[in-house]
Amino acid sequence: MSEILLDVQDLNVSFPSQRGTTKAVRNASFTLGRERLGIVGESGSGKSTMGRAILGLTPSPGIVTAKKITFNGENLLGRSEADWQLLRGRRMTMVMQDPKYSLNPVMKIGHQIGETCRLNLGVTGQEAQRRSLAMLDAVKIRDPDRVYNLYPHELSGGMGQRAMIAMMLVAEPDLLIADEPTSALDVTVQNEVLRILDALVRDRGMGLIFISHNLTVVSSFCDRILVMYGGKILEECKAKELHHAKHPYTQALIAAAPSLYERRAELATVVRNPEWLK
């Protein structure tokens, strides 16, 4: 934890348009060690935008400014696309929120994973295939040999998500930003995938940013949690202490979750307060 892998200070991302500017991320600052950092928060609060900005993937016409973004002490601001190509994949990567959109629709799953392997690890065809199959198996795909030869549209939602995770992990990154990586998985498979991520952090010292809406998962799996609202980081807490969070938004979030054990007629909703963005 003491070693800082990623240092982000005063990150701002905005999207200008004729109808006015959307400020998607506002003055966000945080650091990440070789740990599991959870990010939770309202839909549209800037979680994915923040992840993309760190990896230099902000789509145009988005504008990114920051006082500082460093990765292993190296400055990430103002890099050229060629520079980014060297950094992304092997050293830092992201599992995107919409797996089917991020996978290449006309290329078989196995080839896509194998390609990542060859490009990032320099292994040959057969070794790439072996590793791809092993990775599909590791993410609990039932029949890796069949799925290896399928196209993205032939996968179920959760299989696409796991193919995407396999593709990112096979490159053995030092930093992984996982954006809702388990939202399409049943709970038993979800826990298996979390176990893999957990081992990578523990054994290989990978830094993990884990974006999720599932408060049970985030509080049981992560070390620390950032809570976002309207582009701002509202509060930070230890994962185990999420249920004692101080900010009224976080408290309202916890109250809004349905419970398996207790029956409620209506779920509590959040009364949003403009003061939170001041």
Added chain:
Amino acid sequence: MIDVENLNVTFKSGNALMHAVRDVSFFVEEGETFGIVGESGSGKSSVLRAIAGLIESTHSKLSINGKPTSARQARENSRLMQMVFQDPYGSLHPRHTVDSILREALIIHSIDNQDKCILKAIADVGLGVEHRYRYPHQLSGGQRQRVAIARALILSPPILLLDEPTSALDVSVQAEILNLLGRLRESYSLTNILVSHDLAVVAHLCSRIAVMQFGRIVEVISAEDLRRGKTKEAYTAELIFASRGFSRVS
């Protein structure tokens, strides 16, 4: 209302055959919300797509209000039931704005007061007027999912097939959507089939829940029994255990 008997779905890719749904049968009453949970890849989405008539299936019965689904016209079907797809990105036209995505169904069914309908649909799912003229790629994941829900609701169909409708939503927006679905069920006895991985969500909204594994329904359990852990199948008990969260000791 929805009557499914011995439903089977097979897919062919290359020369491999995949038997994705095996002899699935269930009945959903009018005004009921029926849940489906189960392993990833077990055939849940395929069941919904077969009911919606989007994929080929074989069955001894597949009818709605006593009438075989295949006997209906596509237009009649879209008035009767709407589906919210698991993957909102794939189901929203990338070059259409939210406004035109929502307007499309209104035009097909020649519905009046289109602007008013659109504004209401946007507000119902917790989006703002600022989102009305955006394209799907200019929205967050959860905002896209809400556009898909708004599109399904805009015609007030008697039946909704919901495939993971809140998986990309934070719990505060999810609460608003679940409350909305609950209110619609009260106000016009909307019938739902809800696929979700979140047992708390299905227990909240559904009366009965089918648990699927390997293409089959292994058990149909009441929400009460699910809450109390009164399961018949070991797999259902495993799901309940796993939904308590991640545990480092194993």
